[in-house]
Amino acid sequence: MAVTDVPTQRDASTDELTKRLAELESRVAELEEARPEDRVSLVIFSGDLDRVLAGFVLATGAAAVGQQVSMFFTFWGLNVLKKSTRLEGKSFFEKMMAIMSPGGSEDLPVSKMNYFGVGAKMLRKMMKDKNVSSLEEMMDLARELEVKMVACEMSRDVMGIGIDELVDGLESGGVASFMADALDSRASLFI
Amino acid sequence: MAVTDVPTQRDASTDELTKRLAELESRVAELEEARPEDRVSLVIFSGDLDRVLAGFVLATGAAAVGQQVSMFFTFWGLNVLKKSTRLEGKSFFEKMMAIMSPGGSEDLPVSKMNYFGVGAKMLRKMMKDKNVSSLEEMMDLARELEVKMVACEMSRDVMGIGIDELVDGLESGGVASFMADALDSRASLFI
Amino acid sequence: MAVTDVPTQRDASTDELTKRLAELESRVAELEEARPEDRVSLVIFSGDLDRVLAGFVLATGAAAVGQQVSMFFTFWGLNVLKKSTRLEGKSFFEKMMAIMSPGGSEDLPVSKMNYFGVGAKMLRKMMKDKNVSSLEEMMDLARELEVKMVACEMSRDVMGIGIDELVDGLESGGVASFMADALDSRASLFI
Numbered sequence: 001m002a003v004t005d006v007p008t009q010r011d012a013s014t015d016e017l018t019k020r021l022a023e024l025e026s027r028v029a030e031l032e033e034a035r036p037e038d039r040v041s042l043v044i045f046s047g048d049l050d051r052v053l054a055g056f057v058l059a060t061g062a063a064a065v066g067q068q069v070s071m072f073f074t075f076w077g078l079n080v081l082k083k084s085t086r087l088e089g090k091s092f093f094e095k096m097m098a099i100m101s102p103g104g105s106e107d108l109p110v111s112k113m114n115y116f117g118v119g120a121k122m123l124r125k126m127m128k129d130k131n132v133s134s135l136e137e138m139m140d141l142a143r144e145l146e147v148k149m150v151a152c153e154m155s156r157d158v159m160g161i162g163i164d165e166l167v168d169g170l171e172s173g174g175v176a177s178f179m180a181d182a183l184d185s186r187a188s189l190f191i
Numbered sequence: 192m193a194v195t196d197v198p199t200q201r202d203a204s205t206d207e208l209t210k211r212l213a214e215l216e217s218r219v220a221e222l223e224e225a226r227p228e229d230r231v232s233l234v235i236f237s238g239d240l241d242r243v244l245a246g247f248v249l250a251t252g253a254a255a256v257g258q259q260v261s262m263f264f265t266f267w268g269l270n271v272l273k274k275s276t277r278l279e280g281k282s283f284f285e286k287m288m289a290i291m292s293p294g295g296s297e298d299l300p301v302s303k304m305n306y307f308g309v310g311a312k313m314l315r316k317m318m319k320d321k322n323v324s325s326l327e328e329m330m331d332l333a334r335e336l337e338v339k340m341v342a343c344e345m346s347r348d349v350m351g352i353g354i355d356e357l358v359d360g361l362e363s364g365g366v367a368s369f370m371a372d373a374l375d376s377r378a379s380l381f382i
Numbered sequence: 383m384a385v386t387d388v389p390t391q392r393d394a395s396t397d398e399l400t401k402r403l404a405e406l407e408s409r410v411a412e413l414e415e416a417r418p419e420d421r422v423s424l425v426i427f428s429g430d431l432d433r434v435l436a437g438f439v440l441a442t443g444a445a446a447v448g449q450q451v452s453m454f455f456t457f458w459g460l461n462v463l464k465k466s467t468r469l470e471g472k473s474f475f476e477k478m479m480a481i482m483s484p485g486g487s488e489d490l491p492v493s494k495m496n497y498f499g500v501g502a503k504m505l506r507k508m509m510k511d512k513n514v515s516s517l518e519e520m521m522d523l524a525r526e527l528e529v530k531m532v533a534c535e536m537s538r539d540v541m542g543i544g545i546d547e548l549v550d551g552l553e554s555g556g557v558a559s560f561m562a563d564a565l566d567s568r569a570s571l572f573i
Contacts, residue, residue: 013205014395020212021402027219028409034226035416036377040565043380045245047303050457054427054572057536061557067565075241076303093317100304112429112458113482123540126475130539154248157321158314175252182378183231183258186418187564189425189572190245190380204396211403218410225417227568234571236436238494266432267494284508291495345439348512349505366443373569374422374449381436381571 039068041182043190047076047102048111049120049135055191056138063145067186071142072178074152077191078159080105080139081151081166094160101159105135143169150177230259232373234381238267238293239302240311240326246382247329254336258377262333263369265343268382269350271296271330272342272357285351292350296326334360341368421450423564425572429458429484430493431502431517437573438520445527449568453524454560456534459573460541462487462521463533463548476542483541487517525551532559 040062044055055071063069073081082104087095102108110119124134133141142149150173151166163172171177182188231253235246246262254260264272273295278286293299301310315325324332333340341364342357354363362368373379422444426437437453445451455463464486469477484490492501506516515523524531532555533548545554553559564570 013209014399017205017208017212017399020216021399021406024212024216024219025402025406027223028406028413031219031222031226031413032409035413040561041378043245043249045242051427054425054457057557058425058561061561065558065561065565067561075245091317091320093313093320096313097317122475122478126473126479126540126542129473129475132536132540154323158317158323160317175248176256179231179249179252179256179258179378183253183256185378187423187561187567187570188378188380189570190382191572208396208399208403211407215403215407215410218414222410222413222417232569234436234440236433266436282508282511284504284511287504288508345514349508349514351508366439367447370422370440370443370447370449370569374447376569379569379571381573 036186037068037184038066039070039181039185041070041178041185041188042072043178043188044071044073044077044080045075046111046191047079047108049108049123050110050112051191052077052080052105052108053135053138056135056142058189058191059147060138060141060145062187063142063147069142069145069147070150070178070181070185071147072150072152072173072181074155076101078151078155078161078166079103079108080135081149081170082161083167084165086162086165089162090160097159098161105139108135148181152178227377228259228375229257230261230372230376232261232369232376232379233263234369234379235262235264235268235271236266237302237382238270238299240299240314241301241303242382243268243271243296243299244326244329247326247333249380249382250338251329251332251336253378254333254338260333260336260338261341261369261372261376262338263341263343263364263372265346267292269342269346269352269357270294270299271326272340272361273352274358275356277353277356280353281351288350289352296330299326339372343369418568419450419566420448421452421563421567423452423560423567423570424454425560425570426453426455426459426462427457428493428573429461429490431490431505432492432494433573434459434462434487434490435517435520438517438524440571440573441529442520442523442527444569445524445529451524451527451529452532452560452563452567453529454532454534454555454563456537458483460533460537460543460548461485461490462517463531463552464543465549466547468544468547471544472542479541480543487521490517530563534560 059069079102085103113119150171153174250260270293276289276294304310341362344365441451461484467485495501532553535556
């Protein structure tokens with residue numbers, strides 16, 4: 001009797017433990033599922049040299065410490081990615097926008113004290129004097145570090161900027177693509 | 192002897208397992224408690240049409256993928272929410288601020304190339320040409336998607352903006368209310 | 383036989399439970415390790431009074447609800463921290479930058495409607511009328527609440543700003559130092 005009792009008691013207790021453990025395992029799996037990736041997401045909204053530089057310093061800095069980095073270029077930020085300006089096939093407003101916007105990273109103004117480009121030249125000169133990488137070098141570095149660069153589809157569409165006017169190696173995506181990365185990121189910044 | 196030994200040994204071992212399991216359950220409960228909600232929080236500091244549009248694209252995009260969204264309108268961002276401008280009962284500075292500020296979402300300038308409102312009109316026209324929702328349509332959509340919109344109390348107080356001058360359906364709150372949402376969010380952005 | 387069988391069966395089952403428990407303990411430890419701290423990280427990129435004020439309202443608000451707060455001052459944001467302007471020992475561009483930049487928190491312009499400083503004076507007057515703390519009082523409060531303030535090394539270097547030109551009690555650090563805090567934060571904002 002005693003001997004047959006024992007397994008019964010043992011089963012009751014290990015059964016209960018097994019059940020609690022299984023429940024806990026599924027709760028831990030859910031937490032692991034929700035855990036952010038080692039990822040940083042940046043919206044580059046601004047097309048000002050100073051802000052864009054800050055964006056690339058943050059992007060390459062995050063990649064250097066092992067984070068996956070997504071940069072989502074939208075609105076004025078698209079100017080950073082331009083390699084050429086095409087006018088044919090554009091509406092009147094799109095042409096105006098194209099003419100008045102910087103034609104690429106080398107044309108970006110600074111947000112303060114620009115004085116028709118003097119401020120941007122001055123900032124670039126000061127960076128060079130201190131051996132700080134230029135924006136173009138930082139963009140190359142970002143590519144080497146496999147930073148994902150996404151050109152916002154809606155902004156391209158509104159401003160009439162063709163993908164052929166932008167530098168190579170970009171992904172194209174909308175707000176849903178940014179949001180998917182941002183929700184899985186340890187930090188997201190709007191620049 | 193052997194028979195009575197068995198339960199003792201078993202108890203020792205299941206007791207220890209039970210204890211470790213209980214401890215682990217409380218650690219998992221703490222992790223679940225600290226886990227961010229499916230939430231995105233935005234500070235709308237800017238009152239520029241282009242930045243505010245980006246804010247609403249992000250807000251409605253986040254809501255569309257099932258996130259709870261909080262938008263905290265502060266400083267120039269309050270201009271987005273104005274439905275009318277009242278001058279009586281305001282101090283000299285409050286009147287000046289009221290007269291010089293946009294009277295609502297339809298008056299917002301753009302941050303670049305505004306040229307006394309031409310830039311804003313041009314951006315709105317370009318969006319319409321591409322069948323992109325206007326700011327006002329996005330604000331309606333945000334409301335439908337139950338995006339929480341909070342008007343910053345301190346900014347209202349400093350600028351002398353009465354709650355009667357703002358659109359309906361807003362909550363009123365301070366930095367503590369924003370911070371509570373942001374700390375529980377998967378992504379927070381300052382726009 | 384039956385008696386010796388029992389421990390064997392029990393061992394098999396508790397052994398398996400022990401193994402699963404140990405595995406789960408290590409997964410929970412990993413989740414705890416990855417869990418963000420009660421921390422908020424801010425990049426203060428802007429040197430505009432209105433944006434900087436928003437930054438300090440958020441920083442002190444976060445500290446008031448028990449968060450550790452890091453503020454990383456970079457680019458124009460360094461102007462907030464200036465206590466004096468030194469010209470000797472600077473290059474031509476560094477001198478120009480020093481002369482054209484605000485000489486400290488009391489000189490900051492506003493981002494809109496500045497009109498050669500009138501806007502900043504007006505904002506300060508309106509805040510005083512409503513008994514809202516001034517920027518300088520908020521900076522003192524931030525210090526009392528042990529908000530960590532870091533002056534960006536690279537920006538200091540590029541702009542030629544010596545640590546002797548900045549207020550006391552700052553840390554000096556680069557993007558890696560910001561990133562380390564941001565990755566462990568519950569919210570990060572770029573201001």
